[in-house]
Amino acid sequence: MYKYKCAVCKKPINVDVSVVGLQCDKCGSRIFYKERPNITKKIRAR
Numbered sequence: 001m002y003k004y005k006c007a008v009c010k011k012p013i014n015v016d017v018s019v020v021g022l023q024c025d026k027c028g029s030r031i032f033y034k035e036r037p038n039i040t041k042k043i044r045a046r
């Protein structure tokens with residue numbers, strides 16, 4: 001399961017991908033951003 005964010009009100013939403021017709025329960029938007037679990041990766045410099 002990925003974490004999504006509403007594109008309008010930026011509310012984080014846990015999305016089950018099996019759910020069809022997903023809608024933000026706050027603003028009713030149907031546009032979501034997929035949020036990566038780890039945006040900051042550790043990079044080992046040498």
Ligand SMILES: [Zn+2]
Binds near residue numbers: 007
């Ligand atoms: Zn929203």
